[in-house]
Amino acid sequence: MTISKKYTIEDIAEHAGVSIKTVSRVFNNSPNVRQQKRDLVLGVARDLGYRPNISARQLASKRSFVISHFHDNPNTDYLSEIYDGMRRACSEQGYYAVAEKLEPKKGSYRHALLEYLLRYEVDGVILSPPVSDDNSVIREIKKRGIPYALISPGKKKKDGINVFINERDAGRSITDFLIERGHKQLAFISGLDSHAASLEREAGFWEAIAASDIPKKNVLRLAGDFSMQSGFRAFEKLTKKAPNVTGIFAANDEMAVGTIVAALRAGKKVPEELSVVGFDDSPFARSMWPTITSLAQPIDDMAHLSTQKLIDWIHSDRLKESQFEFATQIIVRDSCP
Amino acid sequence: MTISKKYTIEDIAEHAGVSIKTVSRVFNNSPNVRQQKRDLVLGVARDLGYRPNISARQLASKRSFVISHFHDNPNTDYLSEIYDGMRRACSEQGYYAVAEKLEPKKGSYRHALLEYLLRYEVDGVILSPPVSDDNSVIREIKKRGIPYALISPGKKKKDGINVFINERDAGRSITDFLIERGHKQLAFISGLDSHAASLEREAGFWEAIAASDIPKKNVLRLAGDFSMQSGFRAFEKLTKKAPNVTGIFAANDEMAVGTIVAALRAGKKVPEELSVVGFDDSPFARSMWPTITSLAQPIDDMAHLSTQKLIDWIHSDRLKESQFEFATQIIVRDSCP
DNA sequence: CTGAAAGCGCTTACAG
DNA sequence: CTGAAAGCGCTTACAG
DSSP states (O other): OOOOOOOOOHHHHHHHHHHHHHHHHHHHHOOOHHHHHHHHHHHHHHHHTTOOHHHHHHHHHOOOOEOOOOOOOHHOOOOOOOOHHHHHHHHHOOOEEEEEEEEOOOTSSSSHHHHHHHHOOEEEEETTGGGGGOHHHHHHHHTTTEEEEESSSSSSSSSEEEEEEOOOHHHHHHHHHHTTOOOOOOOEEEOOOOOOOHHHHHHHHHHHHHHHHOGEEEEGEEEEOSHHHHHHHHHHHHHHTTTTEEEEEEEHHHHHHHHHHHHTTTTTTTTTEEEEESSSHHHHHHHHSSOOOEEEHHHHHHHHHHHHHHHHHHHHOOOOOOOHHHHHEEEEOOOOO | OOOOOOOHHHHHHHHTTTOOOHHHHHHTOOOOOOOOHHHHHHHHHHHOOOOOOOOHHHHHHHOOEEEEEOOOOHHHHHHHHHHHHHHHHHHTTOOOOEEOOOOBBBSSSHHHHHHHHHHOOSSSEEEOOOOOHHHHHHHHHTTTTTOOOSSOOOSSOSSSSSEEEEEHHHHHHHHHHHHHOOOEEEEEEEEOTTHHHHHHHHHHHHHHHHSSSSSSGGGGEEOOOOHHHHHHHHHHHHHHHHHOOOOOOOOOHHHHHHHHHHHTTTOOTTTTTTOOOOOOOOEEHHHSSSOOEEOOHHHHHHHHHHHHHHHHHHHSOOOOOEEEEEOOEEEEEEEOO
């Protein structure tokens, strides 16, 4: 296989017998091109293996063709799922996907964002928790007129693209699942309270408890922070405060792993003596031993849709539908069969 | 903070009272500029907050300013450490860091690479295991004259930048560490045999055994594949074949985690009844419970140096020093104190 | 060591 | 719906 000659827009125009402008329009999905000509141009481009030169597009159009995901999440599995979804949508449309970790200053991500925007141009922005809950960030982005999408914003924002699951219903349904398995003494391990989504999961947990015949005194709330270690610690507290608990809902899989490891270490059998369910269906949940029952949200698809809608917005210069809710499902595995 | 006006090379030239060309030379680190003028230009640029327009540079120079890391490694922690190192070096020099997963076809990554190179321009390439062991990939890159760096190549390659630790010595030293702790019955859990580095770690393991007074019959080799699951399975095999083993060296931390979880599940105390050491000092090793004694290699620094040397190579158009060995250290934690 | 001019491959008003 | 011309902000030979 040899490196194919690089063709330019002129070559394509010449081969297709149209003007350069028409070729440009075709590749920018402009509406004003007759279908026949469009097909002709696309055919010639395919035959010649033509790809528009991105730098030239950027320079001439003053657009960057870059979509940036701003995050502050140590969970690399989560991040790489988002990145995969973004990249799928981006490569379909000739865009670049970029991920950038924001470092908070005084509890706000605003400063880190401003610094980034000073250095780099972006055509669209995707925010995930906890950045998607930072109003000062959203304000800056809106001020600049940059189209943006929020993944799992805590409360529905009025503006921008919002892509989410119903965290509350999800928390409720996985708790119902535990209750249906006959557990009478339950515990919830929370994530960070700064993640609005985590609070919603907890609200769902309490809804399920309230709807059941389990008295509140048989239910414990343990403070976690999404880390494996906080799962260890939660189990230790549990041992002291409520040794009779048999069913645990951890607000994410990492804490579920921590809890299980701590339980195994203490000689407790999972799930025979202690059932644990997690949230996210991360690779962890599949590879742990025992494998972990978890509530799955389609992060990859959510990122993909966010990006597609973002590109629509960029192209049409206006936002149409903005709220997108995704369905979840419980993946039943060994930790709570 | 307002968005600062975008200055161009012309503005800088005017303010500094020099020609455009001189400004360009300064920003490209060309040697032929008097130091005084260089400082002048740099000063003006700093005052005005000038940043060269990347698209324009790319278009005019026909360079991409992109350095791509090709990998095929499911370990997202490892990948993000490499990415961080690359990005540090890239942002110092105005380059872009990009990571791309290659999908093997018929045991080779060549095809995936060619497809990528057809779509994107790259100025330099970084390869990590197992891609850094694929000679067909290296050949294609050399054929195109693209500067490249290999992270942890199995055998020292004659050409290109090679950045590595002495895997054999590392394997030996962590095994020595186990032996010094008094263990007489040992096991090694291997990684994938396609990773040359893993084979070296194993060679080091056997060297340490040979240098000790432990008879070979007290030593077991268990086949793993770097995954947590293969750590579980290894422990199960161990239980059947060699229940007296008290010290385990897993070729990476994920397998060490798997082994420990399986041991805890079987009611075995770690480290009291079974000591385990890992390799890589991944976040896992720090957050597991018990925390894991592991051999640390400075992946971040290795990626940083690779990238710096790569950029040197790109700029000077010739490769100077090419072999860089990094030191390792044993991080002692609870799984083998 | 430094300058004036052409050109990289696109898009964008502007006309029609 | 389509075309001819200017221009995006740099770098690159080419001169000197």
